[in-house]
Amino acid sequence: MPRTTTVWRSITGAVALSALVALAPSPASAKTEIQFWHAMPGQLGDATNELVKQFNESQSEYEVKALRKGTYPETLTAAIAAYRQRQAPNIVQVFEVGTQTMLLSGAVHPVYQLFKEQEIAVDWKDFIAPVVGYYTKDGNLYSMPFNSSTPIFYYNKDVFQKAGLDPAKPPQTWKQVEEYAKKIIASGAAKCGFSTGWPSWTMVENMHAWHDQPFATRRNGFDGLDVQLLINKEFGVKHIGQLAAWQKDNVYSYGGRAGTADPKFINGECAMYIQSSALIGGFTRGVKFAWGTGQLPHWGPPYPKATSIIGGATLWVMKGKPANENRGTARFLKFVSETNQQMWWHVTTGYLAISNSAVKNLEAGYHFKKNPDQWTAFAQLTKGKATPNSQGLRLGNFVQIRDVIESELENIFAGKKTAKQGLDDAAAKSNDLLKEFAAANKQ
Amino acid sequence: MQRTVFRSWWLPYVLVFPQMAVTVVFFFWPALKSLQLSLYRVSPFGDTMTFIGLENFTKLLADPEYYRSVANSLVFAAGVTVLAVAGALVLAALATQKIRGLAAYRTLLLWPYGIAPAVSGIIFLFIFHPTYGVLPYFLSFVTAYEFNWLLKGWVAMTLVIAATAWTHLGYNIAFYIAGLLAIPGAVMEAADVDGAGPVRRFRSIVFPLVSPITFYLVVLNMVFAFFESFGVIDAVTKGGPGDATTIMVYKLYKDGFIGLNLGSSGAQSVILMALVIGLTMLQFRFAEKKVTYR
Numbered sequence: 164m165p166r167t168t169t170v171w172r173s174i175t176g177a178v179a180l181s182a183l184v185a186l187a188p189s190p191a192s193a194k195t196e197i198q199f200w201h202a203m204p205g206q207l208g209d210a211t212n213e214l215v216k217q218f219n220e221s222q223s224e225y226e227v228k229a230l231r232k233g234t235y236p237e238t239l240t241a242a243i244a245a246y247r248q249r250q251a252p253n254i255v256q257v258f259e260v261g262t263q264t265m266l267l268s269g270a271v272h273p274v275y276q277l278f279k280e281q282e283i284a285v286d287w288k289d290f291i292a293p294v295v296g297y298y299t300k301d302g303n304l305y306s307m308p309f310n311s312s313t314p315i316f317y318y319n320k321d322v323f324q325k326a327g328l329d330p331a332k333p334p335q336t337w338k339q340v341e342e343y344a345k346k347i348i349a350s351g352a353a354k355c356g357f358s359t360g361w362p363s364w365t366m367v368e369n370m371h372a373w374h375d376q377p378f379a380t381r382r383n384g385f386d387g388l389d390v391q392l393l394i395n396k397e398f399g400v401k402h403i404g405q406l407a408a409w410q411k412d413n414v415y416s417y418g419g420r421a422g423t424a425d426p427k428f429i430n431g432e433c434a435m436y437i438q439s440s441a442l443i444g445g446f447t448r449g450v451k452f453a454w455g456t457g458q459l460p461h462w463g464p465p466y467p468k469a470t471s472i473i474g475g476a477t478l479w480v481m482k483g484k485p486a487n488e489n490r491g492t493a494r495f496l497k498f499v500s501e502t503n504q505q506m507w508w509h510v511t512t513g514y515l516a517i518s519n520s521a522v523k524n525l526e527a528g529y530h531f532k533k534n535p536d537q538w539t540a541f542a543q544l545t546k547g548k549a550t551p552n553s554q555g556l557r558l559g560n561f562v563q564i565r566d567v568i569e570s571e572l573e574n575i576f577a578g579k580k581t582a583k584q585g586l587d588d589a590a591a592k593s594n595d596l597l598k599e600f601a602a603a604n605k606q
Numbered sequence: 607m608q609r610t611v612f613r614s615w616w617l618p619y620v621l622v623f624p625q626m627a628v629t630v631v632f633f634f635w636p637a638l639k640s641l642q643l644s645l646y647r648v649s650p651f652g653d654t655m656t657f658i659g660l661e662n663f664t665k666l667l668a669d670p671e672y673y674r675s676v677a678n679s680l681v682f683a684a685g686v687t688v689l690a691v692a693g694a695l696v697l698a699a700l701a702t703q704k705i706r707g708l709a710a711y712r713t714l715l716l717w718p719y720g721i722a723p724a725v726s727g728i729i730f731l732f733i734f735h736p737t738y739g740v741l742p743y744f745l746s747f748v749t750a751y752e753f754n755w756l757l758k759g760w761v762a763m764t765l766v767i768a769a770t771a772w773t774h775l776g777y778n779i780a781f782y783i784a785g786l787l788a789i790p791g792a793v794m795e796a797a798d799v800d801g802a803g804p805v806r807r808f809r810s811i812v813f814p815l816v817s818p819i820t821f822y823l824v825v826l827n828m829v830f831a832f833f834e835s836f837g838v839i840d841a842v843t844k845g846g847p848g849d850a851t852t853i854m855v856y857k858l859y860k861d862g863f864i865g866l867n868l869g870s871s872g873a874q875s876v877i878l879m880a881l882v883i884g885l886t887m888l889q890f891r892f893a894e895k896k897v898t899y900r
Contacts (some may be wrong), residue, residue: 240863240866244653423756494856563861570845573846
């Protein structure tokens with residue numbers, strides 16, 4: 164291999180360097196160090212570091228060291244590799260789809276237990292139910308919610324105006340979305356109607372919850388490991404089939420996975436967009452035209468209306484750490500969940516505040532009056548009817564399942580498969596992954 | 607050839623040791639570990655390992671998706687190799703002409719090799735992305751056809767092949783320039799005198815004389831395309847649309863590092879290893895006969 168020598172050189176270099184570092188005398192520090200690995204990029208990373216700094220300055224016993232380990236999957240993989248070497252961090256940020264993997268890993272110290280041991284009182288009832296519910300097992304919270312968001316509806320007010328639509332009134336139903344999109348395209352105000360970010364999360368996972376439809380058997384996986392997906396039933400086929408049909412005349416325009424479709428909305432190509440509520444901050448800074456938000460469109464009867472579900476990540480505590488470190492970890496997690504920090508975090512990042520008291524305080528300070536767009540997500544999560552279908556999803560191998568679903572969505576939108584075929588295939592492949600997970604985690 | 611004789615019996619071992627140590631630690635040890643992993647079902651955190659024999663392999667071999675990744679790999683490797691090797695030969699031939707500013711051209715031609723695959727992927731994204739790329743914007747004035755590789759598999763495949771070939775072009779060019787310069791001027795002159803045109807000279811003299819290099823580069827580019835092309839695909843298509851650009855090494859990464867299915871990932875790397883070893887052996891056995899060494 165041509166690059167062996169350079170690799171070898173950099174390895175020896177790194178070894179020599181780390182030996183030097185190890186030999187160097189370390190400053191005697193009385194503070195207990197808490198390692199915290201996260202996946203927050205850019206401004207979100209700055210906000211995370213700021214939060215950590217605030218904690219470190221608030222007391223003198225503990226020093227939390229925050230370290231960005233890459234994307235969510237990279238952070239998780241790094242934590243796993245470290246755990247195997249008995250070098251795990253105290254706290255690791257894991258995205259919501261990794262929840263089942265973490266729950267059954269046997270490598271974590273559940274936060275409810277940690278707080279009990281450390282005799283730190285936390286008013287769990289004050290937490291917003293749809294957020295906490297996602298990470299609760301048998302009534303106990305296993306990981307500390309950190310950054311949570313939910314998909315909401317964004318629209319370009321300038322384009323609405325140009326197309327003769329009322330810029331104060333976002334569409335409420337999918338029928339209206341179609342009607343508005345056609346008007347917008349016909350008037351030449353924009354090239355396309357709407358696009359979506361995180362296709363599986365917004366269009367499959369959340370649409371099922373929002374319409375009170377089951378995503379999977381066994382109460383979306385909360386009741387057991389013998390789960391099967393239900394996304395290829397009547398509702399899923401109808402919704403995805405409609406998107407595929409709209410893709411043909413630009414009412415809908417697929418823009419890729421994750422956030423790759425963001426530019427379609429930002430540069431004015433698509434008049435409407437469905438993405439995480441956590442983008443409000445970025446849009447406020449980066450979008451040139453007038454825009455607004457609304458709740459997710461709904462298909463109306465016969466489907467009932469429930470709440471949307473969250474996305475984002477939580478903080479997991481790794482087990483096997485000494486008691487003094489665990490105490491510091493608990494203190495930090497408690498700090499993060501306190502009202503003031505929650506308010507600051509929400510206002511700075513656009514992620515949801517996770518306690519009702521933080522939301523109440525924000526309301527009292529007229530925050531939502533001044534920033535109505537920030538209220539949209541809370542309204543969508545807390546004002547609707549919470550049902551078993553909208554409390555979240557708990558699936559093993561969920562990362563791969565999302566990948567499978569998004570692959571098949573691409574096949575459907577490209578016209579290679581019908582909605583029914585594509586979703587059947589996605590369900591069949593996902594069911595294999597679920598079976599595999601169940602076999603690997605026999606209890 | 608002169609045989610080097612060492613006075614002490616241990617000196618050669620000491621001299622060879624560092625290289626052997628690197629090979630064992632960084633190549634054989636991981637390979638053995640993959641082999642071991644491929645026979646187990648492993649929980650993500652590695653706490654429980656259950657021996658399941660060949661189940662990881664039988665599952666893979668019954669999975670149509672896996673065969674698609676193999677087919678994708680073959681298309682991808684063939685595309686990259688042909689493009690990168692043939693392109694390099696043409697460019698190298700041009701860069702050995704007697705022209706002004708030759709040194710500058712040659713240096714520039716080597717540059718792409720210095721760019722990390724992930725970075726070149728990002729560059730290609732900015733040029734070709736259907737939403738914010740430069741090229742689709744200009745193409746939209748010329749043709750109504752949408753080269754939307756977020757939904758069109760063949761466009762995505764063409765794109766990652768081009769991006770990967772481009773990153774490897776510089777390396778190949780370096781070899782070809784050296785090879786072309788080593789062709790004795792007298793031979794070419796003689797052919798010239800005999801009335802052979804440039805095409806004939808290339809076919810009858812240049813091509814056979816650089817064939818050992820071509821052969822070496824084909825093997826190397828194949829292996830490169832199979833193993834080290836991960837960065838470009840991850841940056842540009844992430845294996846999509848559907849699974850149109852999910853080549854074997856990318857599927858292995860997705861299953862192992864994102865899906866945390868280490869057993870299947872281990873089995874895939876064993877198969878990949880076997881495939882590449884087999885391919886290289888085949889090439890040496892059959893292609894070598896047609897190669898002229900001097």
